[in-house]
Amino acid sequence: MRRFAIAGMAALAIAASTAVYAQQGWFREHMHHMRLSPEDRAAMLDARIAAVHAGLKLTPDQDKLWPPVESAVRDFAKLRMDRANARMRAREDAQNDQETPPDPVARLRQRADDMATTSAALKKIADAADPLYKTLDDGQKRRLALLTHHGRMGGGGEGWRHRWMERDGGGPRPDRDGGPERL
Template identity: 35%
Template sequence: MIKKVAVAAAAVLVTASPLAYAAETSSSVGVTHPSVTDLNALTDVRVATIKAALQLTPDQEKYWPAVEDAIRARAKNRQARWERVAELRDSSSPEALHERNLVQLMQRRAESLSQRALDLKKLADAWEPLYKTLSQEQKKRMAFVTLVATRGIRDRIEHRIDSEDDDE
């Protein structure tokens, strides 16, 4: 059973590796984000990994569509935020940065944080009925997959920070 979870976690990391490499190799031009197609593929892998790790019973399956929808909606909104940031970055010259309205910037940031909070709340609300039905073994597998994914993200962030320090 742990082998299945390990294989699923490895699939996520293998799928995310080209995305991380692409972001790293283009960092000299600026921060880039994966394409919509790449993010959709990554979301598909994430959803499949979580579902495979949980090994849902037929009774639990009825709760899964709400969870999957919330995961996909959150990923879609994250992509939209990245696109807005990229547009602002691309349209801003160094002079324009000094003339930017900081109040508007704070308001946009507040709206973005509110949207992220709303997405997370929807995800938690979708998970709640399913989570209540999970066995202790399923909860352990869920925690393991979450830990592996979180560790991968943290390691990627630390690597990027170290790379930026080396560039300076």
């Protein structure tokens, strides 16, 4: 059950960071001409976090444990937004500087650094969420899974991966933190 709690809160972080990649997925397929502004992304993040908070229907004692969770999720989303913005700037710089060949070793090092930073941020979410999760009743845990999409596509932590594979046909995504195409 503890693994489910940590996985659920990690899913919350991932779901909250959806604002960073809003131009992907449904938006990319149906509204590819529309780019979200930083204000739009922030509003979507606020809405996702508010939806999870409201859906959990926390008791007053539980509500006292919410602020560290929200803060950790916001920090994680900011990390992802900053990283996405850095990738966009790097792509623009690469387009302007066609003479410099790509450096796969530097990209591997950057990917490793990014993974370490992401790992630390996810641990921060897990540490913040653990005390709150321990106080949730079964109904709140079920709603948490639904609100964070952890309970979709057959349950487990694979729901978001299955949707990605169905949508894109599987395989690595060059637009997401690396992958073989970026080597």
